[in-house]
Amino acid sequence: MQLFGSTFHTLENSMNYASKKNQVISNNIANVDTPGFKAKEVVFEDILKEKMGPSLQTKRTQEQHIPFTGLEQKGYNVVSNNSTAYNHNGNNVDVDKEMSDLAKNQIYYQALVDRLNGKFTSMESVLKGAK
Template sequence: MLWKMDSTTNFLKKALDGTWYRNKVISQNIANVDTPKYKKKSVVFEDYLKQELNSNKGLKLTNSKHIPGIGIPKEYEPKIIEHKGSSYRFDGNNVNIDVETGDLAKNTIMHEALVKQLIDEYDKVKNAIIEGGK
């Protein structure tokens, strides 16, 4: 049970790190909305997490009734992409404030959902301890 919780919490931690980093980059884009020649940046980390979920690393299944685990998350850094190709204004800046505030709201909802999942994982352990003591 504890290996599964540790694996899940490590995975959620990586996802939370990615959303925190994305929030930081979106805030930087919003702060530079009026900076000439500034190019929008974005953060990509979901692909790394999908690869980790789909990888066969972790526990070896020796029976069809075994429950697969997520495995140990790899060390990675979320990837920053700079969008150099387009420009919305004559000064060369390509930050669209409406898109950025929408992305910030979406990222905030995702971050809050991940926090709730992490709290639920710890609640499971707490309940097992409380119920096991009866």
């Protein structure tokens, strides 16, 4: 039995994804001048597309569940881009792209936090009772 329902679990997983993405982007920015460093990124969509192919098998534990599984527990991977080099020292970190990705990720994370706060506020309202 889930005490808080699946929304909290989904928000938790989404926040873990955004947090990991923030760590990877920060690491890329920190290594912008490191010779030979290859930028990393957190990918989710590629895994989803791969898993959603015609061979996707699902398992439901209850009839009411949406028939979809197949992603790994964390649902994302960290991959390196070894095919490019933007700088003379073999480094491929594009600071402008990283800063843009960081800003987008911060907005995404803040939206998740706001949604989670809203869920807790609703729960608090129910527990206190109507006035």
